[in-house]
Amino acid sequence: MRLNNLRFSETIMKAKLIMLGVCVLLVLAQLTGCTTGSSAEQTQDSWVVHDMSRPRPPVVTPGEQPGQPPSNAVVLFDGKDLSEWVSAEENEPARWKVENGYMEVNNETADIRTKKSFGSCHLHIEWATPVRVRGRGQGRGNSGVFIMSSYEVQILDSYDNDTYPDGQAAALYGRKPPSVNACRPPGQWQSFDIIFHRPIFKDGKVRRRATFTVFHNGVLVHDHYELTGGTWWRGPHAISEYEEHPDKLPLMLQNHDNPLRFRNIWLVELPEKPL
Numbered sequence: 001m002r003l004n005n006l007r008f009s010e011t012i013m014k015a016k017l018i019m020l021g022v023c024v025l026l027v028l029a030q031l032t033g034c035t036t037g038s039s040a041e042q043t044q045d046s047w048v049v050h051d052m053s054r055p056r057p058p059v060v061t062p063g064e065q066p067g068q069p070p071s072n073a074v075v076l077f078d079g080k081d082l083s084e085w086v087s088a089e090e091n092e093p094a095r096w097k098v099e100n101g102y103m104e105v106n107n108e109t110a111d112i113r114t115k116k117s118f119g120s121c122h123l124h125i126e127w128a129t130p131v132r133v134r135g136r137g138q139g140r141g142n143s144g145v146f147i148m149s150s151y152e153v154q155i156l157d158s159y160d161n162d163t164y165p166d167g168q169a170a171a172l173y174g175r176k177p178p179s180v181n182a183c184r185p186p187g188q189w190q191s192f193d194i195i196f197h198r199p200i201f202k203d204g205k206v207r208r209r210a211t212f213t214v215f216h217n218g219v220l221v222h223d224h225y226e227l228t229g230g231t232w233w234r235g236p237h238a239i240s241e242y243e244e245h246p247d248k249l250p251l252m253l254q255n256h257d258n259p260l261r262f263r264n265i266w267l268v269e270l271p272e273k274p275l
């Protein structure tokens with residue numbers, strides 16, 4: 001009888017220990033978010049699903065037509081004047097021609113840049129290569145959009161005009177051809193929508209590379225592409241590497257001795273992503 005009592009006590013003790021272990025595991029699972037099927041699951045941002053106390057996104061009024069600037073955009077050229085621009089090298093007034101709602105490259109001023117500086121952004125820009133076709137390859141309708149005055153999205157008349165693929169229209173110059181050629185014929189208006197996240201540098205070295213998502217005439221041509229280095233021409237088959245620069249720099253447009261036209265240029269600054 002006594003032996004049976006002892007065994008019964010041991011069994012009770014074991015059961016208590018097992019229950020205690022299960023409780024500890026449940027608490028740990030709660031703390032580490034391992035439970036499933038809960039009616040109050042946490043999202044990645046630590047808000048409960050469907051949480052009414054979650055802050056609302058700010059209201060933005062979209063443009064009346066696709067491609068027009070939303071109310072949170074910085075308008076850089078609305079077809080009227082070049083008040084937001086200066087000559088890139090001399091820091092003097094930009095003297096490209098402005099008429100009929102567009103600006104046109106001319107030899108009064110070389111490259112032009114914005115007065116304001118920007119980092120990560122969504123840039124919208126429209127451009128047209130000359131109606132009158134002259135030259136071939138890189139000599140035909142050449143210009144470029146330099147994000148942060150540093151990273152070129154190539155502008156070129158790539159309609160039935162062969163050249164090296166990493167230098168055709170919408171290429172990240174010298175680094176990455178567009179996935180498709182979405183170029184329109186000479187003289188027609190075309191658009192870029194560029195989602196750019198700036199590189200992050202530390203101690204002279206790039207810690208996180210820049211990324212580009214680009215739509216050419218609404219067609220996706222770069223899908224969150226991580227830029228492997230700089231885009232400055234350094235001679236045949238040579239290209240620049242990353243060089244440390246400030247967090248914000250002006251947007252620059254290239255004068256490549258071709259009378260390119262531009263209109264409807266705006267951007268929305270994007271929040272920084274922490275390392």
Ligand code: MG
Nearest residue numbers: 142143144155
């Ligand atoms: Mg160019």
